[in-house]
Every structure is written in structure tokens, then in C-alpha cells.
Amino acid sequence: MTPRLMADGLTKRFSGTTVVDNVSFYVDPGQIVGLTGPNGAGKTTLFNLLSGVLKPDAGTLTVNGVDATNLPPYRLARLGLVRTFQLARELDRLSVLENVQLAARNNVGESLTGALFRPAATRQAEQAITQRAREVLSLVSLSAHESKPAAALSGGQKKLLELARCLMAEADIILLDEIAAGVAPHLVEEIAVLIRRLNREHGKTFVIIEHNIGFIRNLASRVVVMASGKVLAEGSFDHVAADPAVVASYLGQAA
């Protein structure tokens, strides 16, 4: 079985400090992998390397069997990998639907540019995007809010909108960076149900960075714990939770 994602020896330094240190990491199709560890462990930087936002100083990345080292985010999206981004401020005034439509335009940018001089094709593409955007909004239970400006959503609803923007890319690997952080408990539960459903019914593979240990325990079939830029432990939740090094570095603090 070809892993969805394979990182080998990824390393990133910022002005002499090694923030991600020789990290190897794989994700099999259909898995939900939890990535956790103390603040400053290098989790977000690892996501930036996996999603092409940062280029590694060393190491390789393979996505769906294709060498993806040093590819920019839009090329990784075409290979099937996307990550959530915090909603950009300037999009606050656009409606929820427009935010989702825009995610598709960014992703199909080239083909749409090609269609610019063919108005009928453009109209058709726009209609297809709008239909797909409405399907995605329905999936994340935001249909009733499609005309509201994004700024009017609650924190948790904004996270659902970020996820909706990811889903527009029709990627099969989705990286979520602290999607439950600062979200009201009932919406955290809704997000967890949605992730499980996207995994089981839509075949999506997830890597989720999360501090909320209950969220990880509930969702992840495999857990990777990072500390000081390195992988400290990996395996089932119970396996890593019982690892003395993990208990010492992190889970011990949370318990």
C-alpha cells in the first residue's frame, strides 16, 4: 500500500536553531494521525514543510507516491494534500459562500485563466464551483449561514469554514492545525463527528495537530508525539500515553 504521505529526514533550521530535526513520518490511506507535543515542539513548522509553505533544509517528501520535495502549496494540492489556514482578515467581509468559492478559484486558477477568454466556459465553471461550494457548506452544516459575512461567524464556525475551504480542493489528505482550539465544546464535538464522517464515508486521510488530548484519543488511529523538533514516540494512543519519555515531556503535564 503506497502511503498517502511519507516524510524522510525532514529538517528545518531558523537562524541556526534546528526546529524540525530529522523527522520521518508516514501516513497510510484512510488513517487519522494525531500529532501532538508541547508548545514549540515544531508541529506547525512540520506542517509548513509537509504542505510546501516552507522548504526543508534537508529531507524528502513523497505524496501519493510522487516526489513532492520543494513543491509549492498549489502543486501539493494537485497531488491531493491541503491544509487549513486561518481565514485571512481581508476575506472577513466576503460572504461564507464567497469564501468557499474563492478557495476553488485559487485551486483551479490555471484552468480558469484559460477559460477567461471563453465566457461560456467560464460561466459553466462558475456554476460548477457554486454548486460544489453549496454541497461542501451543507457537509459542514454552514448552509444556513452562506450569505453572512465570514466575520459574523463564531470561532468554531470559522474553523468549519476553514475546513470547507480545504474540502473544495477535493484533496485526499487534509492537515488540520489545532482546529478545536478555542472552539466551544458543542462545536468541538461537531467537528470531531465531521472529521470521522469525512474519513469513513469520503475516504479522507487526516493529520491533526491538537493539544486537546481527548480529541486525539477519540479520533486518531495513530499518534505521533514531538518534542524539541524530534519524534519522541509514535503508536496507538495507549502506547504513547504509557511511554515514560512522553509522560515526562508532555502528557504528564496535562494529567
Ligand SMILES: Nc1ncnc2c1ncn2[C@@H]1O[C@H](COP(=O)(O)OP(=O)(O)O)[C@@H](O)[C@H]1O
Ligand atoms: N518563522 C520562524 N522563524 C524563527 N523561528 C520560528 C519560526 N517559526 C517557528 N519558529 C520557532 O520554532 C519553534 C517551533 O515552533 P512551532 O513549529 O510553531 O511549534 P508548535 O507548533 O509545536 O508549537 C519555536 O521555538 C518557534 O519559536
Ligand SMILES: [Mg+2]
Ligand atoms: Mg503550532
